[in-house]
Amino acid sequence: MDDALIGILRIIHIVFGAFWVGGVVTTGFFLLPTVKATGPIGGQFVGQLMARTHLPTVLTAAGGITVLAGLILYWMKWAGGGFVGPAVYYAIGGAIAIVVMVLGAAVAKPTATRLAALGQKIAGQGSPPTGEQNAERGQLMNRLTSLAQINAVLLVITIALMAIGNIY
Numbered sequence: 584m585d586d587a588l589i590g591i592l593r594i595i596h597i598v599f600g601a602f603w604v605g606g607v608v609t610t611g612f613f614l615l616p617t618v619k620a621t622g623p624i625g626g627q628f629v630g631q632l633m634a635r636t637h638l639p640t641v642l643t644a645a646g647g648i649t650v651l652a653g654l655i656l657y658w659m660k661w662a663g664g665g666f667v668g669p670a671v672y673y674a675i676g677g678a679i680a681i682v683v684m685v686l687g688a689a690v691a692k693p694t695a696t697r698l699a700a701l702g703q704k705i706a707g708q709g710s711p712p713t714g715e716q717n718a719e720r721g722q723l724m725n726r727l728t729s730l731a732q733i734n735a736v737l738l739v740i741t742i743a744l745m746a747i748g749n750i751y
Contacts, residue, residue, distance in 0.1 A: 588659075589660070606642045608738070611734065619721075626712075626720040630703065646687060669751040672748030676742075676748065679744070686730060686734055694730070697723055
């Protein structure tokens with residue numbers, strides 16, 4: 584095994600993972616609940632935020648890089664060594680991270696895209712949002728917030744498993 588390559592992959596895995604988890608926790612437990620509490624004004628803000636920053640895409644990319652680096656590290660260090668010791672914790676944590684990626688890509692990103700499009704439409708129509716638009720924005724915000732919070736909890740569990748694996 585090339586120690587330099589493993590070191591680089593670990594740095595990538597940890598730095599992108601910290602960004603991914605921090606972004607998901609901040610979004611799920613601070614940003615989105617605050618936006619929901621502020622009603623239509625918050626909905627306009629988050630619509631613009633999603634459209635201008637591409638936050639879901641950035642977080643999905645960070646998660647993808649984290650998972651890919653983790654898979655390569657696992658393959659380099661633990662493949663063929665049996666499912667014992669640190670490999671167990673890394674594998675379970677990695678599987679949870681993959682579930683989070685799938686949930687983010689299959690549910691959160693399309694929901695955020697729909698929310699951004701709705702926000703752009705409302706901003707461009709020159710009149711206050713209709714009752715239907717407010718209802719749709721509320722449903723999309725509820726879905727996005729719930730999923731972000733679930734993903735944040737799963738990622739914290741993943742970090743705990745990785746830390747336990749690192750003890751061995």
